[in-house]
Amino acid sequence: MLNLTIKQLRAELAAKRVSSIEVARYFLQRIGTLQPVYNALISIDEEKSLAQARAADRLIAAGSASPLIGIPILHKDIFCAKGWRTTCGSKMLADFVAPYDAHVVERFNVAGAVVLGKTNMDEFAMGSSNETSFYGAVKNPWDVERVPGGSSGGSAAAVAARLAPAATGTDTGGSIRQPAALSGVCGLKPTYGVCSRYGMIAFASSLDQAGPFAKTAEDLALLLNTMAGFDARDSTSLERTPEDYARNLGRPVNGLRIGLPKEFFTAGMDSGVAQAIETALAEFRKLGCEPVEVSLPNMKLAVPVYYVLAPAEASSNLARYDGVRYGYRAPEYADLTDMYKKTRAQGFGAEVKRRILIGTYVLSHGYYDAYYLQAQKLRHLIADDFVAAFKQCDVILGPTAPTTAFKLGEKSADPVQMYLSDIYTIPANLAGLPAMSIPCGFDDKGLPVGLQIIGDYFAEARMLNIAHQYQQATDWHARLPPGMKE
Amino acid sequence: MKWEIVIGLETHVQLSTASKIFSGAPTAFGAVPNTQASAVDIALPGVLPVLNKGAVERAIRFGLAVNATINRRSVFARKNYFYPDLPKGYQISQYELPIISGGKLNIVVGEQQKTVRLTRAHLEEDAGKSLHENFQEVTGIDLNRAGTPLLEIVSEPDMRSAVEAVAYAKALHRLVVEDIEICDGNMQEGSFRCDANVSVRPFGSDKLGTRCEIKNLNSFRFLERAIEFETQRQIDLIEDGGTVVQETRLYDPDRDETRSMRSKEDAMDYRYFPDPDLPPLVVSEEEINRVHSQMPQPLDAIRTNYESKLKITANTAALLTTSRDKAGFFDKTVSELDPLTFPGIVEATANATIGEFSGFMNSAKLEFSKSPITPREWAKLQTRVADGTISEKSRKDLLKAMFAGEGSVDELIEKRGLTQISDVATVEKIVDRIIAANPKSVEEFKVGKEKAFNALVGQVMKATQGRANPAQVNELLKKKLGG
Secondary structure, X not given: OOOOOHHHHHHHXXXXXXXXXXXXXXXXXXXXXXXXXXXXXXXXXXXXXXXXXXXXXXXXXXXXXXXXXXXXXXXXXXXXXXXXXXXXXXXXXXXXXXXXXXXXXXXXXXXXXXXXXXXXXXXXXXXXXXXXXXXXXXXXXXXXXXXXXXXXXXXXXXXXXXXXXXXXXXXXXXXXXXXXXXXXXXXXXXXXXXXXXXXXXXXXXXXXXXXXXXXXXXXHHHHHHHHOOOOOOOOOOOOOOOOOOOOOOOOOOOOOEXXXXXXXXXXXEOHHHHHHHHHHHHHHHHOOOEEEEEOOHHHHHHHHHHXXXXXXXXXXXXXXXXXXXXXXXXXXXXXXXXXXHHHHHHHOOHHHHHHHXXXXXXXXXXXXXXXXXXXXXXXXXXXXXXXXXXXXXXXXXXXXOOOOOOEOOOOOOOHHHHXXXXXXXXXXXXXXXXXXXXXXXXXXXXXXXXXXXXEOOOOHHHHHHHHHHHHHHOOHHHOOOOOOOX | OOEEEEEEXXXXXXXXXXXXXOOXXXXXXXXXXXXXXXXXXXXXXXXXXXXXXXXXXXXXXXXXXOOOEEOXXXXXXXXXOOOOOOOOOEEEEEOOOOOEEOOEEEEEEOOEEEEEEEEEEEEEEOOOEEEOOXXXXXXXXXXXXXXXXXXXXXXXXXXXXXXXXXXXXXHHHHHHHHHOOOOOOOOOOOOEXXXXXXXXXXXXXXXXXXXXXXXXXXXXXXXXXXXXXXXXXXXXXXXXXXXXXXXXXXEEOOOOEEEEXXXXXXXXXXXXXXXXXXXXXXXXXXXXXXXXXXOOOOHHHHHHHHHHOOOOOHHHHHHHOOOHHHHHHHHHHHOOOXXXXXXXXXXXXXXXXXXXXXXHHHHHOOOHHXXXXXXXXXXXXXXXXXXXXXXXXXXXXXXXXXXXXXXXXXXHHHHHOOOOEOOHHHHHHHHHHHHHHOHHHHHHHHHOOHXXXXXXHHHHHHXXXXXXXXXXXXXXXXXXXXX
16 A cells, blocks of 8 residues: 555545545554654644544545545645644744644645644755754655755655655745655645645745645646645635646657756756756657757856845744744743743744844845845846746756755755755746656665756646656656665 | 924824724724734734735725825835734835825815825734733733724825824814724724824924924824924924934823933834735726725815805804714705795704704714704704794704604694794784883883893793794884884
8 A cells, every 4th residue: 555646545445445544544554653763744643634534434435536535645744734733843833733724734624635644844944954843854765864855854755655645845945846856756836826825834925835745746736636726815826717737647748848958957966866867858858858958047046046035034924933922932031022032042943043134134224125125136037037948948857956865964064055955946936937856766876866847837737747758658756765665 | 593393294094994904803993802813913823914905995095085196006015023012023014115105185274274295105004902001010912903904194294383283183084084984083092193203493494303203192182282392392402402313202191291212223124025925906997986986075075065055154164064974964954955935044054053953962972873853854943943833942942852852843843832923913912011011121222222122022932932933023012112
């Protein structure tokens, strides 16, 4: 059961060869056993999960055929889930039990999915290795001395370790795609505005997007179908005709123009990554795709622009964590100012504080024009580069991350080194474009390499089509981490 | 040294929407603390703001009423600071691009008319309340008010005295409360709050002096007193050789003085930036036209109509249009009057409406729309006097009885037998009787004492229980006394 895709598992459930309760128990057992090994989860609540599984079985008995009934899912601990501790990987929210469901969580509940737990993450989604979590680092199932990537490291590792066939994550600068690449699974960030942010704890509002993790592109499409859609409670949510993201999976891809930005392929990638990407590109040529060289000339500005805008928005979004109404409050303080200072000094970790300080600085009087305003202008230039590129190609391909999984502690001493892990993923967030990562090989250490596919606005169905066709011709996505058997 | 006082006012007007500007929680005043604050208002993790269209409509109405520019595109911005009654740690406001720019308000100061220019008006959310009394050494935070929609209206520094500032504040209050009805105007409840920016400069100078801001004045009286104290404080300070420090001050009504709250050194840097959770506010032509077409006629236009069309005096017209409620009642009354048959009845009714009728309504603390006497009945009462059925004096008594709910006009006339004695013969008989019974008064009148005549009239009225027609009595007496 551990390696079944969502599609396959649904077939088993529909044929009544297995029940939702049995499925839930099976994965809960795996979770319990492997939690000390990977530390992929923050919260587990068997009672709640089994109650949901029972409800799913009732739906199946009543004849409901919705595509996710009984499917176990894990939610990144950034999504508020009613009655569940929702910590955002932080001490600040260690005891916060959400009184409501995020829109994304609601959608999955209505679809009959069964929540098996909340996954570990970098604190307040700030990180690229899942090492900033208050609840300890997550270990990469391919090598437990290495990071799974971040900030959705728990969700990526969980799917890689087959703790569940589906998980949710969020992607602000690459936090779905990069851990998907480092952990050898599939992850997708949709066009900005496609998934509602209501109930998704905010890091950088104009960049954050929710998205699915799974083992195959086809599964991603099924999950996206449930997650996507208008929500009036999010003023940045887009009202569009609902679409079936799986509708084009079977289309042949010959003739599709694949854009290869020359800026993605200059020095910066590890040789192991470069080789796997080359092999993948050869595969796409075999499928009949036409490579086209394109240019994203302002790409070198992407990381600096991101590290001005994201911290700026975060410094404001995290101001509500002040110990007044909920969450952590310092046990001793002399007065109001002291309470604020101590609560936030004690409640937040170092990376969060670092970004709040940067963000406050770039918004402050005298610096706003030079930093924040300038970064916003440059953001438009970066987005315009993609608009121009998509006139010459149908999708853009490249590496997801410059390296494979690095060792725990290797980059945590140098924040800027850590920030550079997101060099290929950040541009899509700045432009609001959909982007995904799928496994495309391994380096000489046997560590997974991820291939990034970036599409034009609302081109998710096309991207999933390409990924699916690639996965019909290859089996990188089907490989299991060492020590795991079917 | 002659000093000129320069004053600008910033007024926070709570908009009368049923729910908050960015959440669906109710805005009603006086609820149990923290029972009208939703997840969005409390700033739980993950919540997001959604704009209340009713707040936008009211802002547009204001812009139209003051002839301002309604910016087709305006932007919500975050004003960041930490305080317990500000749950998000920022206030959603508008900074560089407000919804309203410019505008003007006409005010009357004594006999003078003046135009005060407006700089801008923008939408923002109110904070919660910090309650320092009633709690032992701690402060209670009530978030019911957090998220209530505000329109912040900023004037140019066009006012030159505390009296002018109060006139402006009152005119603005009347506009938003009575005229375009976007605010309930209850100053005790904090629906209408003024901050005054005050500076002084030598008369004739065109450079502005350093100003101080006096915050949160919630009565016209405090506004006036605070400005008067502050201007004198600044003048004294400068004349003693000091300089005015730009700062924020509070008015203490118990001591009748302003006190420093924050100095420029502690001035907050709010780190304004456009709120990424809200798209720019785009207002269309259709929307502006729709709001315009739904706006009631301005009270000033109603007043000038009363003067020009109904030939009511300026003073009476002004008093009739202090509220839409009163003007509306008067309009309904007028539609039941017949000025062709009874010329002067409209003016008479106008005077009586602002006179005795208003008196009764004020004592009972009632709105005209809740009057126990309908406009039709009021019109009927006026008509019965005009057509001679009853006398003026009877009218006063009847009005009292009708307010007490004792019956309709015709029922009471019937019941009390108040029908005026118009039969000349009957009245004449009584006049003869009174003349005969009061020889002294008759003598005095013949010698020239007017008072004696009035005394005789009074006697006749008394004898007829007020039912004689005074004009008729006058005429008869004069005839018989040969005057």
